[in-house]
Amino acid sequence: MVRPATRAGRIERRIARAERGPADAVDAGPSRRGRRSTPYLLVGPGVAWLVLLFVVPLGSLLVTSLKTGSFAEGFETAVRLRNYSDALSESWEAIKRSFVFALVATLAAAAIGYPLAYVIAFRGGRYKGLLLGLVVLPFFTSFLMRTLAWKTILSDSGTLNTTVDRLHLFGALEFLRLVPEGSDRLLQTNIAVIGGLTYNFLPFMVLPIYVSLEKIDRRLVEAARDLYSNAFRAFRKVVLPLSIPGVMAGSLLTFIPAAGDFVNAELLGGPQQTMVGNRIQSRFFEQVDYPAAASLSFVLMALILIGVLLYARLLGTEELTG
Amino acid sequence: MTKHPFHAPVPRMTPERLARRAFLRRSGLVVGGLAAAPWLLAACGGDDDDTGGATGGGGGGGTVRISNWPFYIDADDAGDPSKGQTIPGFEALSGYDVVYDELVNDNDEWFAKFSPDLAAGNPIGLDIAVLTTWMVERLIGLGYLEELDMANLPNVANLDPVHAAVAWDPGRRFSLPWASGLGGIAYNPTRTGRAITSVSDLFDPEFAGHVTVLTEMRDTLGLTMLSMGIDVTACTPADAQAAAAKLKAATEAGQFRRATGNDYVADLLTGDTWLAVAWSGDIISAQLEDPDLIWIAPDEGTMLFTDTMIIPRGAANKAGAEAWMNHVYDPAISAQIFAYTQYQSPVVGTKEKITELDPALAENPLIFPPADVQARTFTFKTLSDEEQIEFTTLFQDSIQA
Numbered sequence: 001m002v003r004p005a006t007r008a009g010r011i012e013r014r015i016a017r018a019e020r021g022p023a024d025a026v027d028a029g030p031s032r033r034g035r036r037s038t039p040y041l042l043v044g045p046g047v048a049w050l051v052l053l054f055v056v057p058l059g060s061l062l063v064t065s066l067k068t069g070s071f072a073e074g075f076e077t078a079v080r081l082r083n084y085s086d087a088l089s090e091s092w093e094a095i096k097r098s099f100v101f102a103l104v105a106t107l108a109a110a111a112i113g114y115p116l117a118y119v120i121a122f123r124g125g126r127y128k129g130l131l132l133g134l135v136v137l138p139f140f141t142s143f144l145m146r147t148l149a150w151k152t153i154l155s156d157s158g159t160l161n162t163t164v165d166r167l168h169l170f171g172a173l174e175f176l177r178l179v180p181e182g183s184d185r186l187l188q189t190n191i192a193v194i195g196g197l198t199y200n201f202l203p204f205m206v207l208p209i210y211v212s213l214e215k216i217d218r219r220l221v222e223a224a225r226d227l228y229s230n231a232f233r234a235f236r237k238v239v240l241p242l243s244i245p246g247v248m249a250g251s252l253l254t255f256i257p258a259a260g261d262f263v264n265a266e267l268l269g270g271p272q273q274t275m276v277g278n279r280i281q282s283r284f285f286e287q288v289d290y291p292a293a294a295s296l297s298f299v300l301m302a303l304i305l306i307g308v309l310l311y312a313r314l315l316g317t318e319e320l321t322g
Numbered sequence: 323m324t325k326h327p328f329h330a331p332v333p334r335m336t337p338e339r340l341a342r343r344a345f346l347r348r349s350g351l352v353v354g355g356l357a358a359a360p361w362l363l364a365a366c367g368g369d370d371d372d373t374g375g376a377t378g379g380g381g382g383g384g385t386v387r388i389s390n391w392p393f394y395i396d397a398d399d400a401g402d403p404s405k406g407q408t409i410p411g412f413e414a415l416s417g418y419d420v421v422y423d424e425l426v427n428d429n430d431e432w433f434a435k436f437s438p439d440l441a442a443g444n445p446i447g448l449d450i451a452v453l454t455t456w457m458v459e460r461l462i463g464l465g466y467l468e469e470l471d472m473a474n475l476p477n478v479a480n481l482d483p484v485h486a487a488v489a490w491d492p493g494r495r496f497s498l499p500w501a502s503g504l505g506g507i508a509y510n511p512t513r514t515g516r517a518i519t520s521v522s523d524l525f526d527p528e529f530a531g532h533v534t535v536l537t538e539m540r541d542t543l544g545l546t547m548l549s550m551g552i553d554v555t556a557c558t559p560a561d562a563q564a565a566a567a568k569l570k571a572a573t574e575a576g577q578f579r580r581a582t583g584n585d586y587v588a589d590l591l592t593g594d595t596w597l598a599v600a601w602s603g604d605i606i607s608a609q610l611e612d613p614d615l616i617w618i619a620p621d622e623g624t625m626l627f628t629d630t631m632i633i634p635r636g637a638a639n640k641a642g643a644e645a646w647m648n649h650v651y652d653p654a655i656s657a658q659i660f661a662y663t664q665y666q667s668p669v670v671g672t673k674e675k676i677t678e679l680d681p682a683l684a685e686n687p688l689i690f691p692p693a694d695v696q697a698r699t700f701t702f703k704t705l706s707d708e709e710q711i712e713f714t715t716l717f718q719d720s721i722q723a
Contacts, residue, residue, distance in 0.1 A: 071437065072460075072707030094722070156594045180576050185531065187594060188579050270531075270580050271573045274722040282718045285431045286537065287711070 065294035075290060083295035091279045091296055095303065098275040101190070102259035105197035106205075109254050110247060112198070113205035117246075118239075120206075121213035135206050143200065147267050150196055154187040154268070161186050180272065188270035196264035201257060205250035212246025213239070248315055256304055276300050383418040386642035390452040391629065392424040392584075393607075394501065396662035407658050412649045418642045428538075428583065429457040436634070440466040445636035449643040452500045456540065458630045459490040459704065467496045468633040474644035477651035480670045485628065490704060497630045498647050499668035501660070504691070504699065505541035505625035508590060508600035508608070508617045518597055521549035521620045525572050532596040534580045534589060535569070539717040540702040541625050542569070542581075542599050548622040554700045562713045569720040581721035590615060601627075602688050603665045619691075623698040628668070664688045 065083055067075040088095075120131045138146055153160055164170060165184060173179045178191035186192055216239060224234035262277025269275075276296065284293035398405035409420050426432055432453060436446050441464070453461070461467050472478065478498065485499045509518045514529065524533050524545075535542040544554045546565040572578060579595060580586075587608045589595035605617035633643045649655055653671030660667040661679050666689060677684040684690065691699065705713060 070707065070711050071433070072464075072711070074441075090719070152592070155592050157592070180531075183531070185594075188531070270576075271578050271721055272576060272723040278722065282537075282722065285428065285434050286718050287714050288430055288434055288437075289711070289715075 061294050061297060064290050065298050067291045069291075071288040071290075080291070083291050084299060087292060087296040087299050091276055091299075094274050094276045094279045095300070097273070098259050098277070098300075099303070099307070101194050101197060101265075101273075101275065102255050102261075104194050105201065105258045106251050106255040108194065108198040109202050109205040110251060113202055113250060114209055114243075114247065117206050117209035117213055121210050121216075132207075132210065135203050139203065144263065147196055147200065147263055150192070150199070151187060151267055154192055154195075156185050156187065187268065188273070190269075190273060192268040193264050193273045193275075196268040197258045197261060200261075200264065201254040204253035204257075208249040208253065209243060209246040212243045212249075216242045244315070248311075251311075252308060256308070259304055260300060383416060383642050383645070384639050385419045385421055386449050386639055386646050387421045387423075387447060388450040388452075388643075388646065389423050389426055389448050390450075390500070391426045394424070394452070394629070394663055394665075395422070395659055406662075408650070408655060411655070411658075412646060416642075416645050416649065418639075418645060420646070426452060429454050433457060433460070437464075437466070440464070440635060443636065445638060446634050447638075448634050449637045449639045450631050450646060451634060452629050452631050454540075455488075455490075455497075455499075455628045455630050456702070456705065456710075458497045458632055460707070460710070461632060461634075462491055462496050463707075466635050468635055468637055468640055469495050470498070470633065470647070471640075471644060474641065475648045475651070477648045480651050480653060480656075482668045482670050485668045497632050498651070500629045500631050500650075501663065502626060502628040502666040502668065503688075504602040504619060504695075505536070505538075505545065505627060506600060506602060506617060506619045507545075507597055508587075508605045508615060509597035510590060510593065510595075510612070510614055511616060512614055513593060513596035518616075518618060519621050521545045521622045524597065524599070525549075525568070525577060527575075527577070529596055530575070530577050531579050532594070533578050534582050534586045534595045534598040535578055535721060536586065536599045537581050537583055537718075537721065539714055540627065541601075542721070543713065543717050544625040544700070544702050545599060545620065545622070548620070548625075548700065551622075554623075554625070555703050557703050559709060559712050562716050566716040566720040569717070573721055573723050578721065603663060606664050606688065617688075619695045619698065621698075623700050624695065626699045626701045628701075660689055666691070 063077060064075070066077075066079050066081070067083075068078045068080045069075040116135070120128055120135075124131050152158065155161065164173075164186060170179060170183060173191060174181060174183065178194070179186065179189040183189060220238050220242075221234050224238045225231075229237065260277050262275055262281050265273045265275040265278050266281075280293050280296050280300070283289050283296060393401070395403045396406035396408055397403040403409055403422050403424070404420065409422055412418070413420055432451070439446050440461075458467075475498075478494065481494065481498070486494065488494075491497050507518055507521070507524065509523075511517065513532070514523075523529070524535070543562065543565050546569055547554050547557055547561060550565060550568065552561045552565065573581075580589065582589070582598075586595065586598045586600060587604055590598055590600075591608060591611055600617055602617055605615055608615050631647055633640055637643060650659065651669050653669055653675045656667045656669035656672040657675030657679055660672060661676050661683055664686065673684055673690060676689070687695065
């Protein structure tokens with residue numbers, strides 16, 4: 001936290017400064033020359049890793065996305081920008097759907113994840129480790145297995161589906177556009193896919209929020225209470241602002257993979273839940289049209305990047321970096 | 323074409339074997355999941371599991387590496403083909419070691435995975451792969467295959483004349499059929515409430531949201547064309563457009579619950595799917611769990627697929643591959659395989675040998691389709707590369723809203 005933007009942040013900084021005492025304000029002295037290379041050495045492996053496994057594949061993807069030709073006559077290196085306009089126009093519905101699904105799933109994950117992280121951080125006591133372990137526990141089984149298990153849970157003749165039907169909740173779901181008109185099933189609908197995304201990415205929301213809540217100085221909350229804030233006000237004025245970086249990080253960790261996901265739509269959705277990931281998959285494997293698949297991947301990447309930049313702009317970058 | 327992992331038909335199961343099968347199926351989530359997402363397998367990369375045949379060979383001739391569709395050969399009770407009858411029998415007879423995998427899940431996926439290496443002239447670590455005819459045709463056209471040495475293949479004399487003359491591989495210089503099957507409709511009569519006889523039933527709004535179609539173009543688009551009175555053996559791009567438009571309208575109306583790969587049987591078994599575009603042999607195994615399920619060849623016709631053995635260019639053990647091909651073209655061996663898989667054998671004399679094994683199997687309509695079914699069995703037209711691209715694009719867009 002370089003430049004605390006909130007009042008609570010300033011208070012925290014003041015407390016921190018008081019704790020360190022005045023001696024700490026003066027730096028330990030000039031660094032020796034040899035130390036200058038240390039940061040570069042430290043960052044080297046990371047940079048090499050990124051170049052080799054991110055920049056190079058990305059470049060190769062970019063080259064592929066501009067190629068012409070087909071699998072039969074071979075793909076020729078070219079600058080065919082048409083691939084991009086085709087990708088946008090042919091898959092626009094799927095792209096829109098992916099962003100809506102990912103957004104709703106992120107909001108749902110935040111709504112579920114925040115209280116969960118809050119309880120673990122503030123009320124977890126000695127069970128904190130255990131509770132966190134439980135949040136992560138599903139990761140020990142295959143992502144695919146868990147998603148397939150949801151197929152069984154949501155099955156037409158399953159208890160959940162029958163219960164929703166008995167309670168006449170399908171009308172409400174229909175109103176929210178979570179199931180198609182006149183639907184009497186949950187599986188292969190919007191709600192199944194959004195639910196699957198929420199479920200699968202929930203830990204990515206919970207963990208960063210937990211970390212940001214955990215490091216909040218409890219004395220700040222006490223100070224707020226001492227200054228006659230009620231519990232809710234203390235939460236709103238102190239805890240919530242200080243935990244925003246966690247929410248921000250969690251949202252990105254949930255939204256980005258969710259927007260590109262295709263397994264949930266494939267298994268829990270039907271043709272009407274086709275996401276952009278499914279389009280990329282079918283272009284790559286069914287149509288063997290690598291340039292189309294690559295340009296669509298780039299379109300997705302660009303749109304996510306724009307979304308993230310807008311989001312960061314909206315909330316401020318210091319919130320993003322914590 | 324395709325097989326799926328739930329396909330494990332065994333004729334005349336003992337109760338123990340039945341129970342074992344049921345258990346395998348129930349615990350088959352993992353397998354099913356992988357089948358549902360073959361591209362995940364593809365993403366895992368290819369031939370890192372065998373570190374070269376040269377070092378292995380316990381027998382005289384080294385290792386033969388074969389890649390086939392799942393459950394396409396006899397296996398032991400645990401479903402392990404290398405402990406079935408055919409593979410150990412061949413190993414004992416020939417002195418070769420067989421490394422047999424069941425990683426072929428989808429023709430296009432296989433092509434997407436291996437074609438870069440084949441194009442570059444690198445060996446792909448396989449001596450035999452089994453792919454559907456239209457894909458084999460493409461591979462021949464691209465020059466990715468080794469030519470067969472007929473001197474090593476005396477048993478090819480047993481090849482069914484139906485398969486002998488194909489325009490895309492005159493004289494069978496590059497390919498030999500492994501098995502054939504039919505693309506038709508499977509349904510659950512207790513759910514549909516009536517008998518299903520026609521492809522049009524797939525489009526009946528009464529079943530909206532309870533129908534699945536296959537992502538395999540030649541089956542789904544082919545059946546749709548048959549329902550529209552289009553000749554699938556000579557269809558034009560305009561025909562494909564019309565059929566795709568019909569599918570697209572149904573997709574947008576919510577008629578299709580899913581467009582599936584190999585996992586449609588699982589949805590039939592849960593009852594979520596009432597009727598599905600389905601492959602003939604599959605329903606045999608599904609009937610073990612739900613005896614109500616029925617597979618039919620629709621009135622309008624049924625799509626024939628033939629999966630075919632090929633030797634990829636640069637195969638390390640071509641002689642071994644040919645020895646294997648020759649072996650499975652022995653009618654007795656063929657009977658052994660097809661009594662288990664219940665698909666159609668391309669080997670003449672199989673029927674006699676199967677009758678010796680079990681007379682009842684000689685009447686099995688899946689292994690030996692009756693004359694009326696044969697009369698309405700069609701093979702999808704041979705597509706040029708341009709048509710392949712055009713048809714596939716039309717079709718893929720028609721099953722995604």
